[in-house]
Amino acid sequence: MANRERILAAAEAVFGEHGAAGSTEDVARRAEVGIATVFRHFPTKAALVEAALVRHFDLLNEQASALAAHSDPGQAFRDLLRSMIEGGATKLTLAAQLPDGQFPPSVRQEADRLRATVEVLLDRAVRSGAIRRDVGADEVYLLIRGLAQASATTPSAPRTISRAIEVVIAGLSA
Known part of the structure; x- marks a missing residue:
């Protein structure tokens, strides 16, 4: 659950700052998790x-x-x-x-x-x-x-x- 919350907070920050140019890779980096962890929680x-x-x-x-x-x-x-x-x-x-x-x-x-x-x-x-x-x-x-x-x-x-x-x-x- 902690990873999910960190990913969501990171997504809000990344997409809020960069819009469509933000990527799931940027979200993973900001959340300090691997990209596979992001996609495990959110498939798209x-x-x-x-x-x-x-x-x-x-x-x-x-x-x-x-x-x-x-x-x-x-x-x-x-x-x-x-x-x-x-x-x-x-x-x-x-x-x-x-x-x-x-x-x-x-x-x-x-x-x-x-x-x-x-x-x-x-x-x-x-x-x-x-x-x-x-x-x-x-x-x-x-x-x-x-x-x-x-x-x-x-x-x-x-x-x-x-x-x-x-x-x-x-x-x-x-």
């Missing part, structure tokens, strides 16, 4: 990309679930929003490598589960007065995708991305 590059996307959403789901219990709904929502934007470029780069450009059912299930939790966190933040009442999940997801797409196509300094996230959060704040 597509299977590896799919599993990396599932892991990406699963980790966000774990974070979102933990934040749902946070005593400050506004801060919980802002923390999740920041994580989603910061990881969004990698997610988009991974998703661009899917064979048909659509999320497979396993990825769609995790993405839908995350959206449901985002909606709960957003509702709590709105009801607490931290986030504007006229903001819905559709607007939030559009903003996340916009910053993620900009980061994926025109890499920016981490400080610039952080400031852009602060601008988005300020715009959403009540």
Whole structure:
């Protein structure tokens, strides 16, 4: 199980950095395993990309679930929003490598589960007065995708991305 997790973390890093130019050999090197170990767990590059996307959403789901219990709904929502934007470029780069450009059912299930939790966190933040009442999940997801797409196509300094996230959060704040 440790090898599988290392391979998935390496795949997210390699494909997030290099897109389609990343290779399973690069993943094996980064994970410090042999290429046979990669293929034993993931028989194709597509299977590896799919599993990396599932892991990406699963980790966000774990974070979102933990934040749902946070005593400050506004801060919980802002923390999740920041994580989603910061990881969004990698997610988009991974998703661009899917064979048909659509999320497979396993990825769609995790993405839908995350959206449901985002909606709960957003509702709590709105009801607490931290986030504007006229903001819905559709607007939030559009903003996340916009910053993620900009980061994926025109890499920016981490400080610039952080400031852009602060601008988005300020715009959403009540």
